[in-house]
Amino acid sequence: MAQAAQAKDKKTVLTTFTILSDMAQNVAGDRLNVVSITKPGAEIHGYQFTPSDLVGARGADLILNNGLNLELWFEKFTRQLGKIPNVTLTEGIIPVNITADAYRGKPNPHAWMSPKNALIYVDNIRKAFVKLDPAGAKIFNANARKYSDQIRAVDARLRTQLASLPKNQRALVTCEGAFSYLTRDYNLAEHYLWPVNAEEGQGTPRQIKGVIDVVRVGKIPAVFCESTVPTRGMEQVAREAGAKFGGVLYVDSLTDAKGSVPTYLILLQKDADTILKGLGSK
Structure with missing residues (x-):
């Protein structure tokens, strides 16, 4: 993981994987330093974090995670870090439950694969950033609106194409x-x-x-x-x-x-x- 050391005038936000990092970066703009704990191409569910991941994370001001049992390693990771606030971005999403095998009845964690759910992710990111950095609220609100419009456009295009x-x-x-x-x-x-x-x-x-x-x-x-x-x-x-x-x-x-x-x-x-x-x- 890249070192999460803060720039002088920026707070640092960690995300558990790259998709959340991209969403968060779109909302943060240049106002915050956004870093993914896991690298591009990594397997997320059972990720084995390293001592360097922990060292890099200690400069963070906030951690964003998916929840819904996606990051099986996250509780252990945060327990070793100490008191860094974290926000679960699937809060408010109605999950689709898994219907097979040992996971039957548990929530499917891949909620971001619905663009409509992605709008909830973005709003949860926006609210978390406003709380973290109130002086940047106008920036976060504007960026979230713009990014949400882009998500809606992709949703409409996919609906037409897949139909x-x-x-x-x-x-x-x-x-x-x-x-x-x-x-x-x-x-x-x-x-x-x-x-x-x-x-x-x-x-x-x-x-x-x-x-x-x-x-x-x-x-x-x-x-x-x-x-x-x-x-x-x-x-x-x-x-x-x-x-x-x-x-x-x-x-x-x-x-x-x-x-x-x-x-x-x-x-x-x-x-x-x-x-x-x-x-x-x-």
């Missing part, structure tokens, strides 16, 4: 059940190898067989996998079900500035483009 999928191809098959909010918003069926945070990132033989059957029976043309886990299990599904592997989707992490998804809004559009191409929308 073009044929009725018999409106099924998103992925490695992790990380798209429950997106599939809910845009009226897609959802299937996956594991519900959340598979330890091996592969899928069990039972999970793989179950998804093969779903894809084969439903004649689903393409399947996908997330960027932070191995794709081998889903590539096997594609081979044995007679589908194609449609590519990688981004969920838990942005790329660096030179990568495919350097911002949250680009991530949403990139995923939609990949889904549309894979499922054969004209």
